[in-house]
Amino acid sequence: MPSKVLIFTKRVLPRSNTFVAAQGNNLPSFSPTYIGLRNDSGGINLIEGKATCVQADVEPMAVLSRLLLDSCQILTPRWQKALAANHADVIHAHFGKGGYYCAPIAKKLELPLVTTFHGSDVTQKDKFSFNSKHRHITFAQSAKIIAVSQFIKRKLLSRGCPEDKIIQHYIGIDNQFFAPAAQRFEQPTILFVGRLIEQKGCQYLLQAMKTINQRLPDAQLIIAGYGSYQDKLQLLANEVTNVTFAGAQNRVQVKELMSKAWVTCLPSIVMDRGNEEGMPTVCVESQAVGTPVVAFDTGGVGEGVVQEKTGLLSEQKNVAQLAENLLTVLQSTALRTQLSQAGITHVNQNFNIRRQCQKLEDIYQNVISGHHGKHC
Numbered sequence: 001m002p003s004k005v006l007i008f009t010k011r012v013l014p015r016s017n018t019f020v021a022a023q024g025n026n027l028p029s030f031s032p033t034y035i036g037l038r039n040d041s042g043g044i045n046l047i048e049g050k051a052t053c054v055q056a057d058v059e060p061m062a063v064l065s066r067l068l069l070d071s072c073q074i075l076t077p078r079w080q081k082a083l084a085a086n087h088a089d090v091i092h093a094h095f096g097k098g099g100y101y102c103a104p105i106a107k108k109l110e111l112p113l114v115t116t117f118h119g120s121d122v123t124q125k126d127k128f129s130f131n132s133k134h135r136h137i138t139f140a141q142s143a144k145i146i147a148v149s150q151f152i153k154r155k156l157l158s159r160g161c162p163e164d165k166i167i168q169h170y171i172g173i174d175n176q177f178f179a180p181a182a183q184r185f186e187q188p189t190i191l192f193v194g195r196l197i198e199q200k201g202c203q204y205l206l207q208a209m210k211t212i213n214q215r216l217p218d219a220q221l222i223i224a225g226y227g228s229y230q231d232k233l234q235l236l237a238n239e240v241t242n243v244t245f246a247g248a249q250n251r252v253q254v255k256e257l258m259s260k261a262w263v264t265c266l267p268s269i270v271m272d273r274g275n276e277e278g279m280p281t282v283c284v285e286s287q288a289v290g291t292p293v294v295a296f297d298t299g300g301v302g303e304g305v306v307q308e309k310t311g312l313l314s315e316q317k318n319v320a321q322l323a324e325n326l327l328t329v330l331q332s333t334a335l336r337t338q339l340s341q342a343g344i345t346h347v348n349q350n351f352n353i354r355r356q357c358q359k360l361e362d363i364y365q366n367v368i369s370g371h372h373g374k375h376c
Contacts, residue, residue, distance in 0.1 A: 005030045008093040015042035026357045033086045058082045073104045090364050096121035099138030112371035116146040119278030122155045143367040149279040149300030172356030178288035182259040188219040188330040191261035193282045196227030201267035206236040208323035224249045259289045263329045266295035269316045284351045287343030294325045310343035
C-alpha cells in the first residue's frame with residue numbers, strides 16, 4: 001500500500017498556488033490528498049484526478065466548523081472522520097497559518113506535521129498579523145519546518161523557530177514542462193508575470209519603461225496577471241507606449257509567454273509590514289525556459305537568480321538601474337545567450353522538481369519514523 005500525505009492549503013486550490021500542485025503531483029511514491037477549508041475553482045484543474053477532502057464539502061455547517069478551527073483549534077467530528085478515512089502517514093501544511101490549522105488535525109489523527117513557510121507568513125512583522133499571533137503554535141506542533149529559501153530560514157530563526165526543526169528545501173519546478181521551446185518574439189519583449197499588487201512592484205517596471213521607450217522604441221512590455229493594483233498600473237501605462245495587459249494566464253499560457261519573451265522582470269519590493277518574496281517561482285520557471293531575469297534583489301530572489309550569471313539584480317525601487325539592466329539584456333544577443341544557458345543549468349542543478357520531491361519524501365520518511373519512535 002503506497003504511503004499517503006495530506007497536503008493542506010486554506011483553499012483548494014487558488015490559481016496562485018501552482019507550486020503546491022507541482023510539488024504534490026511529482027512525489028515519486030507518496031499519494032497526495034489535497035485538503036483545505038474551502039474550494040477554489042481557480043487552480044483546481046492543476047490537481048485534476050487527485051483526491052481532495054475539503055471541510056466545506058463535508059460539514060453541513062461549514063462556516064461554524066471553520067470558525068471553531070480558526071478561533072478555538074477545534075476539529076469537528078465529521079471532517080475528522082473524512083480525513084481519517086484517507087489513512088495518511090503525514091500532513092504537509094503550506095504557509096504558517098496552514099500549520100496552525102493543521103495542528104489539531106495532526107493531534108487528533110496522531111500524525112506528524114510538516115509545515116512549509118513561503119514568505120509573508122514569516123516576514124510580516126506587525127503585531128496584528130495572524131501569522132505572528134499564532135506562529136508559536138505552528139513552530140511547537142510541527143515535527144519539521146521547511147524554509148523555501150535560506151532567506152526564509154534566517155527569518156524563521158529571527159522569529160524564534162527552533163533551529164533543529166528547520167530544513168531549507170527548494171520546492172523546485174517541473175523543468176520538463178518548463179523547457180526551452182518557442183521562437184522569440186520579433187520585437188524586444190519584457191514579460192512581467194504575477195499578481196497585480198503593490199508588493200510585486202510592476203509600478204517600478206512601468207516607470208522604467210519611460211527610459212526604455214526613449215532608448216529602445218520598439219521594446220514591448222507584456223503584463224500577465226490580475227489583482228487589486230490593476231487600475232493604478234493602467235494609469236501608469238497611459239504615460240508610456242507598447243504595454244499590453246494580458247490578464248490572468250494559465251500554466252500553458254505562462255510557459256508560452258516566457259519562452260517567447262527576451263527577458264522576464266521581477267521588480268518585487270519589501271512592504272512596510274515586512275512582506276517580502278520567499279522564493280519566487282516565476283524567476284525559476286523563466287530561467288528553465290532559457291529566458292534571463294532582471295529583478296530587484298529582495299527576499300530570496302538572489303538565491304533563484306545568480307547575479308551576472310543567470311540574470312541582473314539591483315536594489316529595490318532603483319528605477320534607473322532597473323531600466324539600465326533591462327536595456328543591457330535586450331540590446332545584447334550574446335549576453336542573452338550566455339545568461340540563458342547558465343540559467344537552464346542553474347535550474348536543473350538546484351530546482352529540478354523530481355530531484356527535490358525525492359528529497360521531500362526523505363523528509364516525510366524521517367518525520368514518520370521519528371513519530372513512530374515516539375509512540376512505540
